[in-house]
Amino acid sequence: MNRVLQRVIATFALLFSVSVIAEGDLAIEITQGIDEPTPVAVVPFSWDGSFALPEDIAQIVSDDLGRTGLFSMMDRRNMLSFPNKRDQVYFRDWRVSKTEFLLIGRQLPSEGKELKVEFELYDVLKEQQLLAERVSGSQANMRDIAHYISDMVYEKLTGVRGAFSTRIVYVTAQQFGGGKGRYRLKMADSDGARPITIREQSEPLMSPAWSRDASKLAYVSFESGKPAIYIQYLATGKREKVQSFRGLNGAPAWSPDGNKLAIVLSKDGNPEVYVLDLRSRSLARITHHYGIDTEPSWSPDGQSLIFTSDRGGQPQIYRIHLPTRQLERVTYEGNYNSRGRLTQDGRFLAMVHRGVDNVFRIAVQDLKTGRLDILTDTFLDESPTIAPNGSIILYATQKGVRGVLGGVTLDGGVRFILPASSGDVREPAWSPYLQ
Template sequence: MKKWFISAFLMMMAVTARADLVVEVTQGVDAPTPIAVVPFQATGLALNEDIAQIVSDDLGRSGFFKPMNRSNMLGTPSTEEQVFFRDWRVSGNDYMVIGHVAPAANGQVQASVELYDVLKERKVWSETVTGNSNNLRDVAHYISDQVFEKLTGLKGAFSTRIVYVTAKMNTPGNFTYKLQMADSDGARPRTILQSKEPILSPAWSQDGSKLAYVSFESSRPAIYVQELATGQRQKVQTFRGLNGSPAWSPDGSRLALVLSKDGNPEVYILTLATGQLDRVTHHYGIDTEPTWAPDGQSILFTSDRAGLPQIYSLNLPTRELKRLTYEGKYNSRGRLTQDGRFLTMVHQDGSGFHIAVQDLKTNRLDILTSSSLDESPTIAPNGSIIMYATKKGGKGVLAGVSLDGRVRFTMPNGDGDVREPAWSPYLQ
């Protein structure tokens, strides 16, 4: 195999473990919008989560907002009558969120929340949100999504999930690998799969109900599909040689994947209902890392058929092949935003491997990160943030950068490396 392919493969396998992920914003927009998220008043119940704090943290992590410190608040209003706009305006806030939480039927809770424009002294949005008392983070993330959309015009993605791969070294050469799923902020992690062998390339189905991934548990790489609700798993491919890089079609009926069963890594399409397997690339070069265009008519993939890794697009009905990347000698792991306009990738220059984005309308390429070992980009479903794996202090961590490069964050952990992030679609 070609040297670049082997190196990339080994980088993916060299994972070692993690503690809970915690997002730290390292850079925001030049002038984040000041907002006060007032502690919610609770009546008749004891809450196991601070909804207002979660909302404040969500908005602060986005980089678009600067939440007010609670210790500087002059009061804690929970109704419109208790709001004195002058006080909040003098405190430097453009917007404020207030709320009240009370018991509801069947053991649930109701959070009544209101968003105000402090400068114009008017209500922007209000809603009563009902949720389970054991899942108040879901209520909080929903509120964050609504506030974010009302004030930025972008659909919020705080209620989505991420999956990622970790491993813990027990003794030299002996690891415990885990496929983990967590909230988009890294909270509430849970284990989807645990194995003594490597796990690679997790990918979400478009409806968010299933994951496809590669596991070495049977001593060689095999592709599995797992139902998240039931945990039921199915091995879908296990040919001799490479079985890798599964990617769901937008309608969920097919998987694009990479097989070397004919001697060379090529892109295939598997129809899940029938098991039909169609080979769509035919070249002596290495073709890998497929991803679907949002319309399901094209597949993007990485190939070294021109000498070094670049990203190509293959129209499936016509089989027309188009090279998309030309700038730089190495571009790989292409992923498209949901509107199909922007292509994110791993781009190599003289200082290392970075996350870059290319506008497919203008072909302009912008390098978004300055770290040197960046890999595995995945895009939030609203197209605002790219999450990726990188190194910090000698350990693998997840990090994020906005599509325009102005917002940055890291998700450090205290117990080893984290790799292979995949951001969920909007969940039903």
């Protein structure tokens, strides 16, 4: 088995070992794509077994690539043939149909419920093979295999590492009247499929955050009647309560090394940013101001924190260098900027931005040039989170009277919505790459 895929499947197996409740999928709806997407055809993979397979790998790959908005996927009904080997491919036919890239594959039975999947990617215009690989897995892991193939194809065609084999977490809320509600912390594939409930309770849940190794979540729960921070171990279902102080305990953010949490506490009066060492349980106060300091997030190198503060009169984003405590204001454009999140290269800052129209939208600022671009045109956008490859920002927004998740590429060229079958969806957090 390909070693990278083997690690991915092993990680998913651990994630699914938690006692969970299955839920309805989120359904991605593309609302805007680029003007000239690249034509790609994913031919149905052949299957030599004597029984039906539970998943259609080729269709999952086609859906993955199509949802990016970068590719125009050929409908199977328009395909003139269904090759599964190189000698069955007639490039002239695919050129006539204006296909630029062609993916073919074979599914072969192995021992027990195992199967082998061979796939090949071709440049139709050049009649050149770009990828050829064999991977193995069980029938239960066919979606993982499909997402892995999608990652390989995406990287080959764009030069950017794919993020289909990642996970998202989010909070759903249902209100029943009389002040009663139901809150669920849920986890799903990056495309919203295979959702499971990690935590369910009648008190609010908020601010989920992934550890860098994707083995743990930190989040805020009001189950004791006041906000407290918990750490959830995904492989075992074990959870532990982080030190709970008087007043506000919120906004946890993992350090890149996984040994610390940046948190917001009001135990000394105003909300301030602290760093909690999870090994020694020592607590360091980072900010000192009579204003509100909140929503910390780490720089990729772990040397700085960005956070939201109204110390200048209105919420803006600041950065503090931890070794020196040197402070700088990062955002100036607009009368409100909050919930800053950095891409993994540290260059781009996603945020909630309010400009002259007084509407909350998702924006991104290039920290090298200072340029700020507004990416969304929806309403009441909040809680941005960035895919580990820096390609897409996922965020919470409103569609009608319901909270849903929205997505937008970093350049604003592609937009989509992920409505849920029931309840409001909020507080998304995108996992790191699964190691």
